[in-house]
Amino acid sequence: MLRTHTCGELRITNVSQTVTISGWVQGVRDKGALLWIDLRDRYGITQITIETDKADQQIIDTARLLGREFVISVTGKVTERYSKSDKIETGDIEITPHTIVVLNTSITPPFTIEDQTDGGDELRMKYRYLDLRRNPVRQNLELRHRMAIETRLFLDKLNFMEVETPVLIKSTPEGARDFVVPSRMNPGEFYALPQSPQTFKQLLMVGGFDRYYQIVKCFRDEDLRADRQPEFTQIDCEMAFIEQEDILNTFEALTRHLFKTVKGIDIPELSRMTYADAMQQYGNDKPDIRFEMKFVELKNLTLGSGSPLLWQGAGGEAFKVFNDAQLVVGICAKGASEYSRKQLDELTEFVKRPQIGATGLVYARYNTDGTIKSSVDKFFNEQDLKNWATAFNAQPGDLMLIMAGEINKTRKALSELRLEMGNRLGLRDKNKFSAHWVIDFPMFEFNEEANRWFAMHHPFTSPKPEDLNLLNSGNLEGLGGVCANAYDLVINGVEIGGGSIRIHDKELQSKIFSILGFTKEDAQAQFGFLMNAFEFGAPPHGGIAFGFDRLCSLFGGADGIRDFIAFPKNNSGRDVMIDSPSLISQEQLNELNLIVKG
């Protein structure tokens, strides 16, 4: 037996027991008369203490040869420490060894196995198996395990069945790019890896399974950004004989269950916000509502202003934009009236960055002495500015930040500024959680480049019944106004989940495919199986999918998902540890009937 206890388990109550523990040498301190070994495993650290005048020479010799990360097994007696430590849970005891067995040696690791390590990202990824030994990384994956099992327990109790859907499926042109898998047995044909089990879970509903879930790998061959992985994990769910309200309630309960059981936090009931309100009040369909700072529209207050020049003057260009603006909108940053010129310039630079692309930023300081000082004093009198302050519900000490321009662009830019101000003012505490629903998403969005309508959620989402007339009017322009039975779960400004009530009627599904530019033949070739299934008594159904990697990273208080994945890939989709992807043999290519272009 290689251990009777773990390195995190022994307490004062174990004193005088003979135990065996195994683990990695965290460090050895040799003071001549006394020699300490810190032995580490997943559960903690235990101190081994050797008194060199009492111990066997062999034990002393062995101990003196140990290096960091050697693997040893120690048998000995648990004794009470003279000087206890409250830094580790085993700090009351130490072990006086009878035997030390070296199970394996280690060369010097390329970085230290400590909470704060000296390994950069690249080194950590290459030696991920060493990185996993570090507490913060291991704790992230323990959190992930806990999240998964609590999700399963919750859903199991509600009669959800976990059903595994296939990984080798069929490539479809809608949505992101598929990873494909050549079929050797069907030369020239390919499987695709699922971007989500969407159609299969709908078929399970047609099949009467009524409550399905799966924690499942999905795949997208997209150009990778920081927070994207080519393979990622979803909590994928679907229910039949339900309405939107049932879904929202069920998965609000799941969310609360996870916060309660994993984080020990009771979160309040989730508020609901329409997409239209989210865009108007936060310029964002996933607003971070840990802090208020809602958008205030000022167009009315800037029309017919007291200023004779009406936004004309020094900054010609900028003022033209303001004057012609579809939208004048701002936020009020509480307590930021004393921002320096430099800080304000930084904010202007921030919104002018190409990623945001605003042309400028107007500010108005509501000074603590009650005066208001703005960057547009030439054009607005004190009363104008007071009126703005009233609209912002601003108090002395606040800073008003205002942008103007085309509606969508301006909202988007101001949303970025709002988040930046949230960061600067410390309003986005990672240990505070604010979850809510965004509902009533538009059904379609128009893509200028492709010059056609795309499904905002996906082509299986049902429109709101009251908007069916817009759909049937034949007037393509009106499609932008069609609302969908679609909803997102947003936590701390991150889209954690999204779903919809699906179409269960073959005719309506055909109609949507045709609006999305599918010919009848294409729709049949790609999704015929689903539309055929709808002929045999498809029940009303809907569902949701949670981005599990993101949910874990959010619970872990981190920004990125990579450290919540055991073996992640880098931004080129490469696993630098195993060095994959890689070349395959000519024999393999021949069997697959494929030629790689020269």
Place this chain on the structure above:
Amino acid sequence: MLRTHTCGELRITNVSQTVTISGWVQGVRDKGALLWIDLRDRYGITQITIETDKADQQIIDTARLLGREFVISVTGKVTERYSKSDKIETGDIEITPHTIVVLNTSITPPFTIEDQTDGGDELRMKYRYLDLRRNPVRQNLELRHRMAIETRLFLDKLNFMEVETPVLIKSTPEGARDFVVPSRMNPGEFYALPQSPQTFKQLLMVGGFDRYYQIVKCFRDEDLRADRQPEFTQIDCEMAFIEQEDILNTFEALTRHLFKTVKGIDIPELSRMTYADAMQQYGNDKPDIRFEMKFVELKNLTLGSGSPLLWQGAGGEAFKVFNDAQLVVGICAKGASEYSRKQLDELTEFVKRPQIGATGLVYARYNTDGTIKSSVDKFFNEQDLKNWATAFNAQPGDLMLIMAGEINKTRKALSELRLEMGNRLGLRDKNKFSAHWVIDFPMFEFNEEANRWFAMHHPFTSPKPEDLNLLNSGNLEGLGGVCANAYDLVINGVEIGGGSIRIHDKELQSKIFSILGFTKEDAQAQFGFLMNAFEFGAPPHGGIAFGFDRLCSLFGGADGIRDFIAFPKNNSGRDVMIDSPSLISQEQLNELNLIVKG
């Protein structure tokens, strides 16, 4: 709200409540004065009863238009039935409807949605979503869900962490054929889908995770046999700081837990059998020990026999085989002495089939009158046959069946005959379970065709320490005698799980790779990451993987795995429902830098 209750939920205690239930119309019976609808969902069937002289005309009209598999929602009052049914759990009540809403219609299904259906296999697969509505199929998948969640609960309690390993990994030439995935971002390079997470779980052990599990999809591009799927599911486990004994005990406990919680069966402690014994006593490394019928070797009893002709006579050819046989071995079929000549001929035909390839079969009937009558009476006298009977521990009424020839072939053939006799004698009851371990597998097996040694389990399996000298002797012939720390879990003659203690020493791992024919460069290119990891303090570790599809099918009392998979593929690896694999667009091929050969 589309339902307040399911169709399996209402009882006599619900009488006089107003409820809403939804589901599929199983059938409508119209007797004029009375009209019954059987409404079905996943949970059961509830009867709706309409008295046509009392009900609204609209309800009657709607009911008369209903067809099989229409989806309806019924609101009404629960009433006690006049004539109760004990065939269904809701048999005490019926519903008197206030409203019936047709949620969806259905065309006539291609087969009936009943336990015994008129749909053949092909039709069932094409319309799998309808097949899933049938009780037996749904129950199989419910069982699978239950198995999965009980596995997770058990392992979670023992501190096993579920860790997701990557699906896009690296192709390796050892083992079965990989499915590969072309990388668009790394032109000409490919990922592979995992045949198992083997190396990753070992790296998790190096990473200190010490107890890992995952219920995980694996992939093999093999020519498919009846019970194989290109994608299949494993319960994959690994532990560090353990010895073989720890693994066997832990996963014996898991097995017993599953039998207890899922089937309500207390199975006895698992016996252990060495590979050598399994082969000698059952001719099979996964013997079905629901029944005894062990092999008895008779070589000694057929040498120096009383017969002057010693296996020479009528059937020349056959007797030559017997005379020169390495092995003469038989089984005793209890109570089969009165098998007719026709039955015995059938058995002879059975063993002569090309899949088995035996040249003949000798029988000896131990008649109920105490005489023994054999097919080789010309060559053996009564005393010889009595001696055989003693060796077989045969009683009057038993039938002895004997084969002879080359050791391995003969054992294999007799094993098939033993299983056939088990079937014929009703000894292989699907509701009886007999689980045991087979241990001490050989490390290597020689492949004549490739003219080299292969790893019997896999290249990461550790040899028994006492056999290391055979490994190091440089004598390739001796490799067949090296035993591995490898074990299989066998239930009812099916290999349900297999695993081993792994190598954790870089030198030993290199040595094994070299024996398996890897050059140093190949080994480094393919498994360098693992051998490098072994330099940094790899702990002793080992694990096991259960074939989850088979385990479920065994628990479900079925032979095949297909009906325990929601959306299986056929023998050509094709999903006939979604019609996959399929052609992909030229654009996709271009992006992947691939050409399909003409």
